[in-house]
Amino acid sequence: MxxxxxxxxxxxxxxxxxxxxxxxxxxxxxxxxxxxxxxxxxxxxxxxxxxxxxxxxxxxxxxxxxxxxxxxxxxxxxxxxxxxxxxxxxxxxxxxxxxxxxxxxxxxxxxxxxxxxxxxxxxxxxxxxxxxxxxxxxxxxxxxxxxxxxxxxxxxxxxxxxxxxxxxxxxxQKINNICSDSQVYNWSIDDFFLLKNPSTSPEFELCGHKWFITIHPSGEDKSGNYLSLYLRMKVSDTLHQSSGNLVELSISIKDQETGKHRKLSDRCQFSKNSPSWGWPKFISLEDFKDSSNGFLLKKKCCIEAQIAVIGSSKIE
Structure with a gap:
């Protein structure tokens, strides 16, 4: 099949x-x-x-x-x-x-x-x-x-x-159906320390859907030891409550010097019930702020979202 x-x-x-x-x-x-x-x-x-x-x-x-x-x-x-x-x-x-x-x-x-x-x-x-x-x-x-x-x-x-x-x-779906080829969005942040907790990227469109990235610069827990990152689909009012999309998702924080990016991936379903997926402990703030890692240089960082829609779902 x-x-x-x-x-x-x-x-x-x-x-x-x-x-x-x-x-x-x-x-x-x-x-x-x-x-x-x-x-x-x-x-x-x-x-x-x-x-x-x-x-x-x-x-x-x-x-x-x-x-x-x-x-x-x-x-x-x-x-x-x-x-x-x-x-x-x-x-x-x-x-x-x-x-x-x-x-x-x-x-x-x-x-x-x-x-x-x-x-x-x-x-x-x-x-x-x-x-x-x-x-x-x-x-x-x-x-x-x-x-x-x-x-x-x-x-x-x-x-x-x-x-x-x-x-x-x-x-x-088979490879090359729907939007199985990944599409990429880069969010360049000029001053990480001006971000609120949480902050969102500008809205962008990939694979026929509108998205935005949510970042928690000091995490979601009281410890404040981790940076959290999520991808959120802007769910239209026309999408039925029982419909969803299966997405191959990767989020990266780019290493601006060596190209050894911090990247996490998953295969998730986005729907009205679950429009957001991501990682509450994407990277420790200690590693992120360490200039030798190249993630945060002169207050600047770059976050990349890579998205491929590989299927759809229906709940009855």
């Missing part, structure tokens, strides 16, 4: 032990056209934000993950709790399972149990090396059927319970 279709759903699990506040809840994420995602190489793809137990979450999928120092490839999942929906100092004690489904029987027979304390300073769970990629791609495998895989996360004990249903369809 040329395109990838990624479908997610949130639903209640019945026939299992239930917490006093309601039934356990599962998010299922179907990747139809798995080979198209593999062709994009090592890297994380984010699901849309979904709400379970009154909190906002999203999954991260890496189809070509490797262990440190290793060469063997794994299909890995992470679960992320949106920090902005957790009060400062709050700990969300959650137990959950990462799942991969045997499509011949409609049941999962590969799972990984996780217990994790999500905090405002640490929202990403540990990685689960669910299954070697080679195993998943074997002809006898029931996990990969007609180029389709189904992953999931099953929640056990979570502080807030809320039962609802929603689904997501993510269409990952």
């Amino acid at each position: 040329g395109n990838s279709c990624v479908t997610g759903s949130v639903q209640s699990n019945h026939g299992q032990s239930q917490e006093p506040n309601g039934a356990q809840t599962t998010f299922k994420w179907t990747v139809d056209g798995f080979s198209s995602l593999l062709d994009k190489g090592n890297g994380w793809t984010n699901s849309s934000v979904f709400q379970i137990r009154g909190l906002n979450w999203h999954l991260k999928l890496n189809p070509r993950d490797t262990k440190i120092g290793g060469v063997k490839e794994y299909v890995s999942l992470k679960l992320v709790l949106a920090q902005q929906h957790v009060r400062s100092g709050t700990v969300v004690d959650a137990s959950f399972k990462f799942l991969i489904y045997d499509q011949s029987y409609g049941k999962h027979n590969k799972e990984y149990q996780v217990s994790h304390n999500f905090q405002s300073t640490s929202s990403i769970s540990g990685t689960s090396y669910m299954i070697p990629l080679r195993t998943l791609r074997e002809k006898s495998s029931r996990f990969l059927v007609k180029n389709c895989c189904i992953f999931g996360v099953e929640f056990g004990r979570v502080v807030v319970a809320k039962g609802n249903f929603m689904s997501e369809t993510l269409f990952v």
Whole structure:
């Protein structure tokens, strides 16, 4: 298949032990056209934000993950709790399972149990090396059927319970479709020390959408030890609440002397519910202000956003 279709759903699990506040809840994420995602190489793809137990979450999928120092490839999942929906100092004690489904029987027979304390300073769970990629791609495998895989996360004990249903369809396009070739915007800042916290770049247009960069010169936490950077899409009123765009995003702070830029990348979905993605701890202010690194010279710095729209999504 040329395109990838990624479908997610949130639903209640019945026939299992239930917490006093309601039934356990599962998010299922179907990747139809798995080979198209593999062709994009090592890297994380984010699901849309979904709400379970009154909190906002999203999954991260890496189809070509490797262990440190290793060469063997794994299909890995992470679960992320949106920090902005957790009060400062709050700990969300959650137990959950990462799942991969045997499509011949409609049941999962590969799972990984996780217990994790999500905090405002640490929202990403540990990685689960669910299954070697080679195993998943074997002809006898029931996990990969007609180029389709189904992953999931099953929640056990979570502080807030809320039962609802929603689904997501993510269409990952072939290379050279839509705006898969990256487009670049450079924001030159003449005096970093005059920036407010936060400050925004001038509005710019790439890949048929309008954007701006948000910078927090002294970070978002009280410590003030880090510089934060985000890319925000200017979402038009015509964009449906259930629509989104899958974007390959890179943000760089340029080294003005040697070209050894500080660059972070991700694959994210922009929508009305999540118009902004980025990094609260992009770089320490100590490293940024060290003139030997070339990031800040004579009060000047340059931030580059590189954007490629590689798909679209629909939530039902």
